[in-house]
Amino acid sequence: MPKAVVLLSGGMDSATTLAIARSEGFECLALSFAYGQRHALELEAARALARRFGARQETVTIDLRAMGGSALTADIAVPKDRSLQDMGKDVPVTYVPARNTIFLSFALGWAEVTGARDIFLGVNALDYSGYPDCRPEYIAAFQRMANLGTRAGAGGQGFTVHTPLIALTKKEIIARGLELGVDFGMTVSCYDPAPGPVACGHCDACLLRLKAFAEVGTKDPATYR
Amino acid sequence: MPKAVVLLSGGMDSATTLAIARSEGFECLALSFAYGQRHALELEAARALARRFGARQETVTIDLRAMGGSALTADIAVPKDRSLQDMGKDVPVTYVPARNTIFLSFALGWAEVTGARDIFLGVNALDYSGYPDCRPEYIAAFQRMANLGTRAGAGGQGFTVHTPLIALTKKEIIARGLELGVDFGMTVSCYDPAPGPVACGHCDACLLRLKAFAEVGTKDPATYR
Numbered sequence: 001m002p003k004a005v006v007l008l009s010g011g012m013d014s015a016t017t018l019a020i021a022r023s024e025g026f027e028c029l030a031l032s033f034a035y036g037q038r039h040a041l042e043l044e045a046a047r048a049l050a051r052r053f054g055a056r057q058e059t060v061t062i063d064l065r066a067m068g069g070s071a072l073t074a075d076i077a078v079p080k081d082r083s084l085q086d087m088g089k090d091v092p093v094t095y096v097p098a099r100n101t102i103f104l105s106f107a108l109g110w111a112e113v114t115g116a117r118d119i120f121l122g123v124n125a126l127d128y129s130g131y132p133d134c135r136p137e138y139i140a141a142f143q144r145m146a147n148l149g150t151r152a153g154a155g156g157q158g159f160t161v162h163t164p165l166i167a168l169t170k171k172e173i174i175a176r177g178l179e180l181g182v183d184f185g186m187t188v189s190c191y192d193p194a195p196g197p198v199a200c201g202h203c204d205a206c207l208l209r210l211k212a213f214a215e216v217g218t219k220d221p222a223t224y225r
Numbered sequence: 226m227p228k229a230v231v232l233l234s235g236g237m238d239s240a241t242t243l244a245i246a247r248s249e250g251f252e253c254l255a256l257s258f259a260y261g262q263r264h265a266l267e268l269e270a271a272r273a274l275a276r277r278f279g280a281r282q283e284t285v286t287i288d289l290r291a292m293g294g295s296a297l298t299a300d301i302a303v304p305k306d307r308s309l310q311d312m313g314k315d316v317p318v319t320y321v322p323a324r325n326t327i328f329l330s331f332a333l334g335w336a337e338v339t340g341a342r343d344i345f346l347g348v349n350a351l352d353y354s355g356y357p358d359c360r361p362e363y364i365a366a367f368q369r370m371a372n373l374g375t376r377a378g379a380g381g382q383g384f385t386v387h388t389p390l391i392a393l394t395k396k397e398i399i400a401r402g403l404e405l406g407v408d409f410g411m412t413v414s415c416y417d418p419a420p421g422p423v424a425c426g427h428c429d430a431c432l433l434r435l436k437a438f439a440e441v442g443t444k445d446p447a448t449y450r
Contacts, residue, residue, distance in 0.1 A: 062287050098334035101374050105330045109323035133374035141373050145366035149326050149358035 001027040003116035004162075005107045006055065008032050010045030012187045012209065013165055016177035017122035018053050020164045023180055028055035029114060031107050035062050035099075041197050042188040049186055060106055078192040080202040084211075087204050100133035101142070108146050108159065117152070117159055124165045124173065139163055170212030178218070185221030198225045226252040228341035229387075230332045233257050233282065235270030237412045237434065238390055241402035242347035243278050245389045248405055253280035254339060256332050260287050260324075266422050267413040274411055285331055303417040305427040309436075312429050325358035326367065333371050333384065342377070342384055349390045349398065364388050395437030403443070410446030423450045 004026035008014045021028050030050040032043055043059060050057035100123065107119045123134040132138060143161045147153035165173050177184060189209045190199035199206050201224040213220040229251035233239045246253050255275040257268055268284060275282035325348065332344045348359040357363060368386045372378035390398050402409060414434045415424035424431050426449040438445040 060287065062285065097337040098330055098371075098375060101333060101370070102327070102330040105323055105327040108326060112322040132376055132379035135373065138370065138373040141366070141370035145326070145363065145370045146323075148360065148363040148366050150323060151357055154357035 001025060002118065003027045003029060003111075003114055004118040004120055005029045005031055005111045005114070005116050006120040007103055007107055007122065008046045008050060008055075008057065009122075010042035010049065010188050011122075011205075012170075012177065012182075012184055012189055013122035013124055013173060014046075015049050015182050015184070015187045016173050016180070017120050017164060018049060018055065019177060019180035019182050021118075021120045021162070022053050022055070026118060026120075028053065028120075029110065029116060030055040030057040031103075031110055032057065032059045033062060033103060033106070034059055041193055045186055045188045049182075052183070052186070058110070062102070078200075078203050080192075080200070082204060082207070084207075087208070098133070100131075100138075104142055104146075104161065108150065111159060112150050112152050117157060118162060119159060120162045120164070122165050123163050124168060124170070126167060126169055134166075136163070136166055139166070170208055171215040174212055174216045174218070178216075183221070187222070189222070194225075198223050200225065226250060227343065228252045228254060228336075228339055229343040229345055230254045230256055230336045230339070230341050231280065231345040232328050232332055232347070233271045233275060233280075234347075235267035235274065235413050236347075236430075237395075237402065237407075237409055237414055238347035238349055238398060239271075240274050240407050240409070240412045241398050241405070242345050242389060243274060243280065244402060244405035244407050246343075246345045246387070247278050247280070251343060251345075253278065253345075254335065254341060255280040255282040256328075256335060257282065257284045258287060258328060258331070259284055266418055270411055270413045274407075277408070277411070283335070287327070303425075303428050305417075305425070307429060307432070309432075312433075323358070325356075325363075329367055329371075329386065333375065336384060337375050337377050342382060343387060344384060345387045345389070347390050348388050349393060349395070351392060351394055359391075361388070361391055364391070395433055396440040399437055399441050399443070403441075408446070412447070414447070419450075423448050425450060 004021050006018045006021050006028045008018055008030040018028060032046040034043055047057055111119055125134050139161050147158045153159055189205040191203040191205050192200045199222050229246050231243045231246050231253045233243055233255040243253060257271040259268055272282055336344055350359050364386050372383045378384055414430040416428040416430050417425045424447050435445060
């Protein structure tokens with residue numbers, strides 16, 4: 001089986017991406033990051049999801065907090081109850097500077113060492129276009145850079161960055177995940193969960209998730225406060 | 226003064242790069258990494274060099290050891306007394322997978338947060354061409370990716386990755402550094418120093434350094450065992 005490094009945050013999108021990589025016949029190496037998040041719930045979710053799909057899982061600890069600049073790493077309030085229109089307008093405050101670039105760079109290093117030539121990332125350009133590092137032209141530019149900057153890539157055995165969700169709606173992502181056996185009750189989406197694995201129901205991530213489950217016509221198995 | 230993020234390892238090349246960035250009128254933010262090196266000497270050197278050039282300095286701790294695959298992070302023997310011809314032949318075992326990509330990604334994140342639009346990296350393509358992530362086409366591809374994947378870059382205020390040493394020989398780097406007041410006795414080059422700040426004199430980095438100082442006609446102020 002060819003190996004693939006799958007970036008696994010513990011959210012719905014990366015869980016579905018892992019299931020897709022597995023269904024395409026890859027032996028999956030799941031890579032997660034502890035980057036000063038205010039909660040470790042999503043890392044627990046990532047580990048449980050990796051076990052469920054028979055993937056080796058590693059967590060790299062890095063401290064983005066020294067860099068500041070995001071609600072997910074600093075003490076900026078998570079915005080609540082925004083309209084979908086407002087969400088799409090700007091780069092959200094939950095944007096972490098260069099996050100996908102940093103994550104993909106580690107995935108690239110791990111792929112090179114393990115002999116994997118495929119990297120899976122669950123970005124999604126349709127529903128939530130505010131993050132510049134979720135766009136197809138960014139992904140293509142990363143892949144090109146990766147193939148110029150590594151021994152394996154420069155040697156001609158190129159890396160491919162797969163983004164199987166990039167053109168899907170949240171509704172389609174959930175449908176695909178359910179089809180492939182993802183238990184979405186194991187995934188964590190909320191930007192501001194507490195206490196324990198209880199979602200707020202009001203941040204952008206919760207609102208988009210609840211809307212998508214409503215569209216699919218299935219109850220969201222997450223717990224809300 | 227415009228800000229610039231300067232990747233500072235504590236070696237000769239990054240020290241000279243810091244001096245160049247400073248001489249070009251940038252307020253320098255020096256970024257170093259503790260990435261499971263077998264010795265911390267180069268980080269001490271980086272901190273001392275930053276102080277000397279009036280730069281703020283931050284160290285990001287990341288663990289590349291989990292990824293293995295390099296003499297600088299794993300327990301592979303550092304090659305000694307190789308000919309210059311042998312050094313140029315292959316990608317060296319001291320190659321760290323995706324290292325410059327990971328380092329530049331963090332530099333990009335820090336630049337975006339601090340408002341810096343310039344990043345300095347002391348790679349050098351001439352004397353030591355074995356690292357694919359030291360080539361100009363790789364640097365250009367990284368810059369392109371960076372400008373697609375960040376809020377600032379996508380917003381039109383592009384990032385520039387400067388590599389002022391890329392076309393210089395080691396001899397020219399030393400000459401430029403001396404001209405700008407770099408004390409090379411503060412820099413660490415050796416891949417295998419011990420005990421304390423004493424260079425081995427036989428690894429690729431020591432051999433190239435000694436050869437370059439001989440060409441400049443100046444005594445290398447480093448201590449050799």
